[in-house]
Amino acid sequence: MxxxxxxxxxxxxxxxxxxxxxxxxxxxxxxxxxxxxxxxxxxxTNGQLPPPGAVLPQRSQQIAKMREDGNTHFRAQRHQEAIASYTNAINVAFDRPLWEPTQLAREELAVLLCNRSAAYIARKEYVNALVDADGVVELKRPWSKGHFRRGRALIGLGRTEEGIEAMRLGLMFDPESAEIQKALKEVEDKIAAEATGGDEDK
Structure with missing residues (x-):
């Protein structure tokens, strides 16, 4: 051959x-x-290979710092700055050395993507928010917050029924989530009000 x-x-x-x-x-x-x-x-590593599963603390500290910077910006409603901080942290998390536990990166990325999705939603950039939320669900399916972000993004895109379905799936993983319950009630009340208004116009 x-x-x-x-x-x-x-x-x-x-x-x-x-x-x-x-x-x-x-x-x-x-x-x-x-x-x-x-x-x-x-x-x-300068030729000093760590044992399998070892984690370099500097990288974890760097990611945590950028995530907290993003959270600070988000709380101050500086959403574009929050997106930039989360994006920097995501890039560092993606670049973790191959010998570090993959579960660590998955957990970090799920949180960071979820936070960035929230910032995109605040800016009404619903397509970007949906892409990040889909990533969260892929990385950490049982986490209700990923489904909540996905639902919010879908509703923002006008795909209301899909958004409600996503939030209901989130409730299956966390039936006590007040955040999802409140959002579901708001959208269902809005649909009911629109239906009633439509009937009155006829």
Whole structure:
């Protein structure tokens, strides 16, 4: 079986194909992204590999600080600044070294995406809010808050029935959630009022 050879070169500390200077090369049908990711993480250790499952406290502290910055901005209704802080934290969490527990990153990302979804909702950027909420549900399905954010985003997009369904699913995971109960009552009352108004107009 014949094999093809790809010439490699190093550009800015990254492996790329020599012919096209690309990390992901469609012409050579090769991707060196994974190799470069591993190399970047190994370089950061200065040759001192931690044991499997070890967590670098500096990264966790950095993520927590950016998350709290986002929360501070959100409480002050500086929603665009909150989105920027959450986005920075998300990028750092996504870039955790491969040897760290994946569950740690999943928990961090679920919270950060959920918070950013709330900031998008506050800015009425419902498409972005829905994308983040879908990510929360994917990462942490039993968490009612992800379904709540998803419901709010869907309702904001005018997909009211889907939004109600999403919130009801959230209530299945957390029947005592006052937040979801209140939101459901508000939207159901609004639908009832609109239906009554429509009948009176006839």
């Amino acid at each position: 014949a094999t093809s050879t790809v010439n490699l070169s190093i550009v800015n500390d990254k492996v790329v194909c020599a012919d096209h200077q690309a990390e992901v090369c469609d012409k050579c049908h090769q991707s060196f992204a994974d190799i470069n990711t591993i190399a970047r993480h190994l370089k950061a």
